[in-house]
Amino acid sequence: MLSILFQxxxxxxxxxxxxxxxxxxxxxxxxxxxxxxxxxxKGTYSVGYNLIMTLVFIVSMVLVVISKDSMTFIxxxxxxxxxxxxxxxxxxxxxxxxxxGIMYLIMTHxxxxxxxxxxxxxxxxxxxxxxxxxxxxSYKITEHGVAVIFILALIGFGAKAGFVPLxxxxxxxxxxxxxxxxxxxxxxxxxxxxxxxxxxxxxxxDGLPLNLSLVLCVIGAVxxxxxxxxxxxxxxxxxxxxxxxxxxxxxxxxxxGLSFVFKHYGLNSLSLLSLVAALFHILNHAVFxxxxxxxxxxxxxxxxxxxxxxxxxxxxxxKFATIAAFIGTLSISAIPPLNGFASEMLILKSFILxxxxxxDSWVAGILMISGAIIALTGGGALYAAIKSFGITYxxxxxxxxxxxxxxxxxxxxxxxxxxxxQCVLFGVFSPxxxxxxxxxMSILYIGTDINIPIIAVNYEISIVAGxxxxxxxxxxxxxxxxxxxxxxxxxxxCGFVNQTGRMQYTANALSQPQTxxxxxxxxxxxxxxxxxxxxxxxxxxxxxxxxxxxxxxRFTNYLAGKIVRxxxxxxxxxxxxxxxxLGATLLGVYxxx
Amino acid sequence: xNYYLFNILQGIILILLSPIFSGILKKMKAFMRGYxxxxxxxxxxxxxxxxxxxxxxSGKSSFITEIGPLLAISISLTCAFMIPVFFCGAxxxxxxxxxxxxxxxxxxxxxxxxxxDSSSTxxxxxxxxxxxxxxxxxxxxxxxxxxxxxQYETFNIFEISAKNxxxxxxxxxxxxxFVSFFIVLVVENARLPIDNPETHLELTMIHEAMVLDLxxxxxxxxxxxxxxxxxxxxAMIVNIFFPIGIATSLSLLLIAExxxxxxxxxxxxxxxxxxxxxxxxxxxxxxxxxxxxxxxSLIIAAISFSRFIN
Numbered sequence: 001m002l003s004i005l006f007q008x009x010x011x012x013x014x015x016x017x018x019x020x021x022x023x024x025x026x027x028x029x030x031x032x033x034x035x036x037x038x039x040x041x042k043g044t045y046s047v048g049y050n051l052i053m054t055l056v057f058i059v060s061m062v063l064v065v066i067s068k069d070s071m072t073f074i075x076x077x078x079x080x081x082x083x084x085x086x087x088x089x090x091x092x093x094x095x096x097x098x099x100x101g102i103m104y105l106i107m108t109h110x111x112x113x114x115x116x117x118x119x120x121x122x123x124x125x126x127x128x129x130x131x132x133x134x135x136x137x138s139y140k141i142t143e144h145g146v147a148v149i150f151i152l153a154l155i156g157f158g159a160k161a162g163f164v165p166l167x168x169x170x171x172x173x174x175x176x177x178x179x180x181x182x183x184x185x186x187x188x189x190x191x192x193x194x195x196x197x198x199x200x201x202x203x204x205x206d207g208l209p210l211n212l213s214l215v216l217c218v219i220g221a222v223x224x225x226x227x228x229x230x231x232x233x234x235x236x237x238x239x240x241x242x243x244x245x246x247x248x249x250x251x252x253x254x255x256x257g258l259s260f261v262f263k264h265y266g267l268n269s270l271s272l273l274s275l276v277a278a279l280f281h282i283l284n285h286a287v288f289x290x291x292x293x294x295x296x297x298x299x300x301x302x303x304x305x306x307x308x309x310x311x312x313x314x315x316x317x318x319k320f321a322t323i324a325a326f327i328g329t330l331s332i333s334a335i336p337p338l339n340g341f342a343s344e345m346l347i348l349k350s351f352i353l354x355x356x357x358x359x360d361s362w363v364a365g366i367l368m369i370s371g372a373i374i375a376l377t378g379g380g381a382l383y384a385a386i387k388s389f390g391i392t393y394x395x396x397x398x399x400x401x402x403x404x405x406x407x408x409x410x411x412x413x414x415x416x417x418x419x420x421x422q423c424v425l426f427g428v429f430s431p432x433x434x435x436x437x438x439x440x441m442s443i444l445y446i447g448t449d450i451n452i453p454i455i456a457v458n459y460e461i462s463i464v465a466g467x468x469x470x471x472x473x474x475x476x477x478x479x480x481x482x483x484x485x486x487x488x489x490x491x492x493x494c495g496f497v498n499q500t501g502r503m504q505y506t507a508n509a510l511s512q513p514q515t516x517x518x519x520x521x522x523x524x525x526x527x528x529x530x531x532x533x534x535x536x537x538x539x540x541x542x543x544x545x546x547x548x549x550x551x552x553x554r555f556t557n558y559l560a561g562k563i564v565r566x567x568x569x570x571x572x573x574x575x576x577x578x579x580x581x582l583g584a585t586l587l588g589v590y591x592x593x
Numbered sequence: 594x595n596y597y598l599f600n601i602l603q604g605i606i607l608i609l610l611s612p613i614f615s616g617i618l619k620k621m622k623a624f625m626r627g628y629x630x631x632x633x634x635x636x637x638x639x640x641x642x643x644x645x646x647x648x649x650x651s652g653k654s655s656f657i658t659e660i661g662p663l664l665a666i667s668i669s670l671t672c673a674f675m676i677p678v679f680f681c682g683a684x685x686x687x688x689x690x691x692x693x694x695x696x697x698x699x700x701x702x703x704x705x706x707x708x709x710d711s712s713s714t715x716x717x718x719x720x721x722x723x724x725x726x727x728x729x730x731x732x733x734x735x736x737x738x739x740x741x742x743x744q745y746e747t748f749n750i751f752e753i754s755a756k757n758x759x760x761x762x763x764x765x766x767x768x769x770x771f772v773s774f775f776i777v778l779v780v781e782n783a784r785l786p787i788d789n790p791e792t793h794l795e796l797t798m799i800h801e802a803m804v805l806d807l808x809x810x811x812x813x814x815x816x817x818x819x820x821x822x823x824x825x826x827x828a829m830i831v832n833i834f835f836p837i838g839i840a841t842s843l844s845l846l847l848i849a850e851x852x853x854x855x856x857x858x859x860x861x862x863x864x865x866x867x868x869x870x871x872x873x874x875x876x877x878x879x880x881x882x883x884x885x886x887x888x889x890s891l892i893i894a895a896i897s898f899s900r901f902i903n
Contacts, residue, residue: 312712313653313712315655315656316655319656322655322656323656326657330699330702333698333702334695334698335695335696335698335699335702336692336695336696336699341695344695345691345692345695348691348735348738349691349748351739352738352739352742352748353742355739355743355896355900356739356742356743356746356900361900361901364900364901365901368736368739368896371735371736371739372732372735372736373732375731375732375734375735375736376728376729376731376732378731378735379727379728379729379730379731379732380728382698382701382702382724382727382728382731383724383725383728386702386705386706386709386720386724387724389706390705390706390708390709390710390720391709393655394655394657394706394709394710394712395653395709395710395711395712395717396653396712460686460687460689460692461692463686463687464671464675464687464692464696467671467674467675467687468667468668468671468696471667471670471671472663472664472667475663475666475667475670476663479663479666479810479814485647485648486647486648486649486650486809486810487647487648487649487650488649488650488651488652489649489650489651489652490651490652491651491652491653491711491712491713491806492651492713492805492806493713494715499712499713501712503714504709504712504713504714504717505709505714505716505717505718505720505721509717509721510717510720510721510724511721512721513721513722513725513878513879514725514728516879517882
């Protein structure tokens, strides 16, 4: 395997370096974190196995983004998929994990299959497997070929990145994997799929037609809104975070689509701006989502549950983890000057510029609606973030599990601390990062260092951070100087004295108002059973899984039941089958090849 | 340098005046209902009283209650320095509308966390409702910023009011956008018919429910922060849509004129809010999305006027 790598060399251009840097930046703190986190599994599962698989997983991801030809790419892509599959089924004694793992494996193979077909098509048109040569000969790809490659890439990379409707494995696999693995899968692996999409669409295909770029935009917006609405009704923290990852992927995809719309109209600098917005959000999402998954992992480590309805009041017992999670929450809900805001502002700006600069009205209309949906998604993200943070860490414990907790080891704290620091730094110093991204991408993508739109690189966010810090430092002593008597009492229960943790709002209750509007999309159903007591039971299912996946599975089962009849158990018949198949293949190659 | 000094000065004036605007609003409502009501300075006395009182926190509360009020007030003060009040001289350093709106979202975030922090049931209820409404209001705000970008080709609120101050008449789009912004103001600042700021311990409340367990200094800071936020919204709506007479250069006469005009415009906005609050009862929570939908349609229409029809 290594000899292949050395024969063909590795791809080092700015895009690959950016993604490799993102992966490494997140992987190091997560590796430190895993050292402590894996203590939980001592005795029940093999710790060494997990560490080795995690390392293989990280290395294969780095190799995917720096591989230079399609063969190496596919090989490491499969290594990445399989190693992450083994991480998903790490807790193999739980049957649910095996089920999710198998679903993940199937989706992964669908993805791999479509990617192989895509690379085969690229080979057909350009006659090369080397990425640079494919880029050079991209003019040979016909219009029809572009559409085919686009669809194959969208399904292939989309199944991995979790575009609706191919997202269903994501909220199943991520909660099952151990938290260090799910942090990497959600934070980084999805981004590797986006790397592939960006590589293929920007460098292999010579300009995407307008309607295909709008398809990207619409799929992105639909993914974003559908995923965040589904995130809102979850009570499992990791499931909520997994859906929220799909939401962010949708936002990034919509921005990539926007970039092609700009390119179609020859607005190169704006196209570059939205590409950079997408890339910057990729980096930021990798950082804050890994942080949030890591803190969800620390909750799981400390309490043994990830059901928010059983948690609450963790602050008193795990202060550091709470503050780290709080920084992650601020970041994901796009509060300035943290990094989530920095990239979301760029995305929103690119959408506004898109609507205002695109000459065709109908295109502008589609962009406007996509932008509004992404803004709604932003509001939903705030809702979901406060739900996951507030219910889990604040208030008082809702069950015995949240009351007696294990202490989390130092290494986990260090890992989360590094990620939290990155969240703050990438936000406050975002103009520097955006600037350098703009420069490096413009050389790569357009060929020259073009004039950068001034709108993107002003230092507003750093200035705001400065003013905010100054104000805070001035206000703090001013307010402290007043009579500083602070005493602690019980929560005021309006006259009621025997309050327990179970009387607080639960995770389900918090997101109840919006289920009245969106229950259909969220697959939410509530049943009330009245006996001598009243039971309320609510269920959430994924609409696409129930309405699209399960019928397909049923149909396949039915078909398989029919096909089984040709198994006669006679070798002569099987040889005949092989002969017919060979003939058909030859005919196909002769006719269409 | 003088420009920036004056920016800071007008920010300070806005902050100092914000409680009195709440007092005036209360006085107006009292007048219309036919009773005398407290004096306009009562709000200051209340704040001072709260500051001097003992602060009692819930024993279950966390660092959110400790630093939250401080951060909320810092955020609102920061925003006050980033908007024009009666002077909109060259200021490209600050004033990006997206930054201001998201920064004000920080106050909302802290308020909602206060609700969950003290582990009271009321708090959770307020949090849930506030988040529900603000989630729906988010796209409207985004579209308003988009509309303003079409009209004035900038995200900077100082430049917007400088450009608009020369305009003699309002376009149709402007009027629609104004109404839409006004509805967002009502929603974001917990006014009637979304939330009744005068009631306590009703099952209907939103903002008061979240800050129910705060007292003394914490409550004073949070209340002041919401007052400043309310004033910032009013200053924004005034200076974006009716900046006529705003001072664009530093001259004493111009600034005096602009200050008087600004106060007059704020009084008109407050008067409109007072009329609405006196005439309308609080609507059900699930009627609120209808109002936001109205606002959404209006801003879509406004964008259509400025972007697609010309």
